[in-house]
Amino acid sequence: xxxxxxxxxxxxxxxxxxxxxxxxxxxxxxxxxxxxxxxxxxxxxxxxxxxxxxxxxxxxxxxxxxxxxxxxxxxxxxxxxxxxxxxxxxxxxxxxxxxxxxxxxxxxxxxxxxxxxxxxxxxxxxxxxxxxxxxxxxxxxxxxxxxxxxxxxxxxxxxxxxxxxxxxxxxxxxxxxxxxxxxxxxxxxxxxxxxxxxxxxxxxxxxxxxxxxxxxxxxxxxxxxxxxxxxxxxxxxxxxxxxxxxxxxxxxxxxxxxxxxxxxxxxxxxxxxxxxxxxxxxxxxxxxxxxxxxxxxxxxxxxxxxxxxxxxxxxxxxxxxxxxxxxxxxxxxxxxxxxxxxxxxxxxxxxxxx
Amino acid sequence: xxxxxxxxxxxxxxxxxxxxxxxxxxxxxxxxxxxxxxxxxxxxxxxxxxxxxxxxxxxxxxxxxxxxxxxxxxxxxxxxxxxxxxxxxxxxxxxxxxxxxxxxxxxxxxxxxxxxxxxxxxxxxxxxxxxxxxxxxxxxxxxxxxxxxxxxxxxxxxxxxxxxxxxxxxxxxxxxxxxxxxxxxxxxxxxxxxxxxxxxxxxxxxxxxxxxxxxxxxxxxxxxxxxxxxxxxxxxxxxxxxxxxxxxxxxxxx
Numbered sequence: 001x002x003x004x005x006x007x008x009x010x011x012x013x014x015x016x017x018x019x020x021x022x023x024x025x026x027x028x029x030x031x032x033x034x035x036x037x038x039x040x041x042x043x044x045x046x047x048x049x050x051x052x053x054x055x056x057x058x059x060x061x062x063x064x065x066x067x068x069x070x071x072x073x074x075x076x077x078x079x080x081x082x083x084x085x086x087x088x089x090x091x092x093x094x095x096x097x098x099x100x101x102x103x104x105x106x107x108x109x110x111x112x113x114x115x116x117x118x119x120x121x122x123x124x125x126x127x128x129x130x131x132x133x134x135x136x137x138x139x140x141x142x143x144x145x146x147x148x149x150x151x152x153x154x155x156x157x158x159x160x161x162x163x164x165x166x167x168x169x170x171x172x173x174x175x176x177x178x179x180x181x182x183x184x185x186x187x188x189x190x191x192x193x194x195x196x197x198x199x200x201x202x203x204x205x206x207x208x209x210x211x212x213x214x215x216x217x218x219x220x221x222x223x224x225x226x227x228x229x230x231x232x233x234x235x236x237x238x239x240x241x242x243x244x245x246x247x248x249x250x251x252x253x254x255x256x257x258x259x260x261x262x263x264x265x266x267x268x269x270x271x272x273x274x275x276x277x278x279x280x281x282x283x284x285x286x287x288x289x290x291x292x293x294x295x296x297x298x299x300x301x302x303x304x305x306x307x308x309x310x311x312x313x314x315x316x317x318x319x320x321x322x323x324x325x326x327x328x329x330x331x332x333x334x335x336x337x338x339x340x341x342x343x344x345x346x347x348x349x350x351x352x353x354x
Numbered sequence: 355x356x357x358x359x360x361x362x363x364x365x366x367x368x369x370x371x372x373x374x375x376x377x378x379x380x381x382x383x384x385x386x387x388x389x390x391x392x393x394x395x396x397x398x399x400x401x402x403x404x405x406x407x408x409x410x411x412x413x414x415x416x417x418x419x420x421x422x423x424x425x426x427x428x429x430x431x432x433x434x435x436x437x438x439x440x441x442x443x444x445x446x447x448x449x450x451x452x453x454x455x456x457x458x459x460x461x462x463x464x465x466x467x468x469x470x471x472x473x474x475x476x477x478x479x480x481x482x483x484x485x486x487x488x489x490x491x492x493x494x495x496x497x498x499x500x501x502x503x504x505x506x507x508x509x510x511x512x513x514x515x516x517x518x519x520x521x522x523x524x525x526x527x528x529x530x531x532x533x534x535x536x537x538x539x540x541x542x543x544x545x546x547x548x549x550x551x552x553x554x555x556x557x558x559x560x561x562x563x564x565x566x567x568x569x570x571x572x573x574x575x576x577x578x579x580x581x582x583x584x585x586x587x588x589x590x591x592x593x594x595x596x597x598x599x600x601x602x603x604x605x606x607x608x
């Protein structure tokens with residue numbers, strides 16, 4: 001199935017309560033698949049086409065505030081419209097899932113694949129100090145699996161989670177192992193498990209308020225301190241990455257999503273020429289695998305950050321490796337996908353021969 | 355006779371409804387918000403639905419409404435309350451859901467969310483306080499500001515050629531098939547307060563029958579923003595607001 005369809009199917013099978021979305025290329029198959037499957041008849045899952053991405057993310061806010069597992073999906077321009085809502089959701093400390101099937105920008109840009117939303121996603125596209133737990137799938141299988149993982153992490157840290165995909169992973173067709181239908185949480189379970197949620201006032205306890213507003217700045221600072229503490233815990237516990245051909249590597253590609261797939265082919269081409277090159281694929285873009293990259297910097301001669309952008313993740317690679325070794329960026333952008341030959345050539349000229 | 359001799363159940367004629375918290379409201383003396391809050395809270399109490407109600411607060415003067423209603427509350431971003439209410443009601447269809455918004459929130463920045471929630475026929479109650487001004491931010495022009503009305507951003511009066519026309523959003527919403535009950539009320543006299551409460555009750559009762567959006571506009575004053583005494587503001591409301599925003603039911607579906 002397509003990557004986009006895997007997201008939709010995973011939503012139904014992981015027992016998601018609500019999906020609120022608005023059509024935009026290249027991810028409209030998600031809403032189409034959900035509408036065609038009519039999960040409201042199977043699992044009771046709510047599916048609603050909203051009037052805009054602004055409405056979608058605020059519907060997600062309302063649903064998440066009830067302790068429900070709710071999500072939306074979009075592509076770059078639509079995700080930009082959601083930034084206000086994401087900031088509010090992070091500020092109100094609510095769990096939810098947002099999927100971005102990235103296309104080329106800036107502006108209306110192009111409908112072709114891109115990875116140029118890295119900054120927006122990992123550095124906080126909305127206002128205020130907040131982070132999105134960000135998962136970067138590199139296959140259709142991971143599109144499916146990360147729906148479950150994203151909700152697990154979102155509820156663990158009461159924070160929005162983002163699956164940062166791109167037009168390649170969204171549109172490509174691959175074999176997928178799908179799970180059984182997991183039951184949706186009951187209202188009784190939600191009420192018992194999430195006392196922070198608006199599930200109806202209990203007779204003997206005060207009412208629940210979901211808000212990101214605190215007019216007393218000394219209290220607002222405490223809110224920020226608490227949120228930052230949570231982020232440090234997340235950084236300590238949730239970093240995920242994959243290493244391929246790194247044991248003997250002298251050079252490392254750092255790449256996520258579809259760029260990581262291209263790099264795997266470039267590794268094969270490089271090793272045929274005798275270049276000992278490996279791949280470090282961040283799976284969580286935030287928290288970023290800085291520690292392992294720092295350790296790798298003591299072992300290898302150089303790293304090439306390969307992204308379908310003008311160079312965004314490379315800044316985090318530079319921070320992690322502390323200029324101990326040569327780090328460069330290679331990317332195509334505006335919807336152009338680099339070939340493995342181009343990637344290998346960039347390694348040879350920018351890192352090995354540079 | 356001491357205090358305890360007087361305070362007996364048989365002498366009780368007035369009390370705070372338990373659906374309002376004991377927090378002191380921040381509203382200006384003379385403002386209609388406090389009355390509107392009380393009416394919504396009394397209806398929730400009388401219907402016995404306190405534990406099955408979720409309210410959505412706006413941005414603006416009533417941003418802190420969540421501190422006053424003793425029901426589970428969510429605070430929305432500016433204009434987005436109908437989107438939150440949509441999701442809450444769809445995910446919890448056996449709950450009573452209401453949004454509470456002012457004119458800047460509902461009829462300017464949130465116009466899209468308002469119209470589409472109404473057009474979809476979400477089974478919710480929307481309370482809309484129209485005082486023709488942005489009160490919280492200091493008296494700027496609102497979508498509902500009357501022609502020639504002076505505000506801090508229309509200091510020489512609202513010039514409709516330059517600043518557009520006052521928006522009768524309630525009339526607009528009454529045209530949509532998704533609204534079942536659309537009414538315009540006021541709370542500046544005791545008789546109007548009683549009438550307004552009946553309208554709010556109807557707007558909540560309609561949720562039992564899945565009829566669609568019940569929309570209650572309350573034309574209110576803003577004596578601080580209008581720079582008048584409360585009494586003068588109420589008189590100004592009657593003489594200027596009501597001719598343009600006439601009271602009464604705009605739509606009552608069977």
